[in-house]
Amino acid sequence: MLVLATTEREYPWGVLRSTNASKVKVILEEKELDYQVDRLRPGDLWKKPAEFLAKHPLGKVPYLETDRDGIIYDSTVINEYIEDRYPHNPLKPDDAVSLARMRMMENIGDEAFLVGDLPKVWMPYWSKPEDRNEESMQAGRDGLRARGLPIIERELGDQDYLCGHFTLADAPFMAVAMVLEVDGMDLSDFPKTAAYLDRLRRRPSYRAISARTSLDDSAGRS
């Protein structure tokens, strides 16, 4: 059995989830693998108790507990591990140039979005509406408009997905699609990206990370 450690929590305004762990969850879904979700207390991401550090030395999520290979951490590493261990429904190209492009696009997703400007938009949703700093959220949206979104708009070109068909490069953008669905950010200046994010939301795997899917209905696959 594969066990995905993550933080996911139900709020009156939706089920909110770790973006990096959502990247992995959609790949487990795309691969149609059996897995269970282990939900850690969000506060432990900051407190970092010893039992958590024993699983991930930086006390972060996600990490994946596997019967065969022990614990694997870091969303990019986990997704490549899943792809290499379970090569059915291939999600990465096999020539060196396309593979490099896939990894560059995934890196843009991670650096410009998931640890870049998206947390400013996303983290406030974990608090009550009255406690959110709208100015800081707007700075996050402005940052996305100035940096990450123009890259994706350009790189998509006429393709449906960043590497033509769905690959690991699209995994971080499933999490971006989730956050921006909750936020409702205006993407009219980025029409290809808006259509791409909608396309990602229509994939069956998106259901496992949607803010509209209850915790009970997104606890894994068997």
Ligand SMILES: N[C@@H](CCC(=O)N[C@@H](CS)C(=O)NCC(=O)O)C(=O)O
């Ligand atoms: N590079 C890591 C980043 C993981 C990460 O930063 N996860 C966040 C939650 S989405 C976290 O654990 N934050 C707590 C911290 O940074 O200490 C990955 O892709 O897995």
